[in-house]
Amino acid sequence: MSGESANxxxxxxxxxxxxxxDHAPGIRSLFLRLAGGQRLRFVPGQFISIAIPLEDETRTRAYSIASAAQDGEMIEICFNRVPQGRGVAWLFERRVGDTLDFIGPFGVFTMERAPEVETVLIAEGTAIAPIRPMLQMTARAGSHAPTVLLYAAQSPEQILYRAELEQxxxxxxxxxxxxxVVPGAxxxxxYERLxxxxxxRWIAADSVRSRxxxxxxxxKGVLRLRDLLRGAGYERRSVRYEQW
Ligand SMILES: Cc1cc2nc3c(=O)[nH]c(=O)nc-3n(C[C@H](O)[C@H](O)[C@H](O)COP(=O)(O)OP(=O)(O)OC[C@H]3O[C@@H](n4cnc5c(N)ncnc54)[C@H](O)[C@@H]3O)c2cc1C
Incomplete structure (x- = not known):
């Protein structure tokens, strides 16, 4: 028995x-090993909430789990600097050997199994984080429906995990x-480009609405894409999204 509570x-x-x-300047991954040899069980797409103790407040900030669901002993989070972002600045100050506290996993932006209908994943920059475990699961599956990732960034170095994805x-x-890649955008x-x-591709090209x-x-660009697809006849439950 693990001694964990019911929740x-x-x-x-x-x-x-x-x-x-460091993926690129201002874009970093931390690999976190759970204390006491614990494993984190999560579904691709979920996130953890990290306690960030600043001088004047303790913040809680969400970070998606960027590593594969079966690698629960050591999880990866991936993040970028944000102007005036004091929470993420604290994460950038962490060093090997430091500890941090979190709760989770949480979230309903999840992919439980490899796609059974045509699936389109859309991400930008570090927002590939929750989608990477989905792709890892899909790539490992024996068979799955056609799946495409459209991954946008302002520069080639902001396309993360490129070699793995191409493989x-x-x-x-x-x-x-x-x-x-839309340089300087x-x-x-x-989001205009997306x-x-x-x-x-998925509205004007055909009348298929089962994707x-x-x-x-x-x-807000995320909500714009959501509304565009819903307005074109895709069901609400077929358009899953996570806005940071
Ligand atoms: C479910 C969920 C999962 C998330 N997963 C990740 C993750 O895996 N990696 C990650 O870097 N961030 C992630 N975020 C964002 C993260 O929680 C923080 O909001 C971010 O790191 C900034 O926190 P802060 O306290 O430094 O800045 P704050 O002072 O809280 O500034 C927040 C502002 O920055 C914007 N913002 C949030 N994230 C970003 C970003 N990545 N780039 C540019 N602007 C941003 C917000 O829209 C808001 O306007 C996630 C958010 C949610 C809700």
């Missing part, structure tokens, strides 16, 4: 920073990975 998500957990990886696609004819321009792609969508990103 493990409520338990405060402690983890040690085992490794730090998935090279081995799996039903999995397509498309990087959409601000968030509005990036909206145009979405309109052309599933998973959209993750920062700000």
């Amino acid at each position: 493990p998500a409520r338990n405060l957990r402690r983890a040690r920073v085992e490794r730090i990886f 998935f696609a090279a081995r799996d004819p039903n999995l397509r990975i498309e990087a959409l 601000d968030s509005a321009a990036l 909206a145009r792609e979405t309109q052309a 599933r969508f998973y959209i993750c990103g920062v700000g």
Whole structure:
């Protein structure tokens, strides 16, 4: 028996920073090992809530689990600096050997099994984090429905996990990975581009409305994509999204 309460998500957990990886300037992953040899059971797409003790307040901030669901002993979170973002600045100050406290996993932006209907995943920058475990699960599945990732960023170095993603696609004819780099675009321009792609490929091109969508990103652009798809006749439950 583990001695956990009936609701493990409520338990405060402690983890040690085992490794730090810088993807690019201002974009980092922390690899967190759970204390006491525990494993975190989670569904691809879920996040943890980290307690961030600042001088004047303790913040709780959500970070998606970016690593594969079967690697529960050591989980990865991936994040970027945010202007005036004091919470994430604290995360950037963590060093190997430091500990942090969190609760979770939480979240309903989840993929329980590899896609059984055509599925489109849309992400930008670090918002690939919850989608990566979904793709890892899909790539491992024996068979699945056609699945495409449309992954946007402002520069090539902000396309994270590129080699891994390309390897998935090279081995799996039903999995397509498309990087959409829009140099110099601000968030509005990036989502404008994503909206145009979405309109052309999954709305105007045919009348199929049985596709599933998973959209993750920062700000109102995510809601715009959601509304575009719903307005075009996709069911509410077919358009899943997470807005940071
Ligand atoms: C379910 C969920 C999962 C999340 N997972 C991740 C994750 O895996 N990696 C990650 O970097 N962030 C993630 N976030 C965002 C994260 O929780 C924090 O909001 C972010 O790190 C900024 O916190 P802060 O306290 O430093 O800044 P705050 O002072 O709280 O500033 C928040 C502002 O920054 C914007 N913002 C939030 N995230 C970003 C970002 N990544 N880039 C640019 N602007 C942003 C918000 O829209 C808001 O306007 C997630 C948020 C949610 C709700």
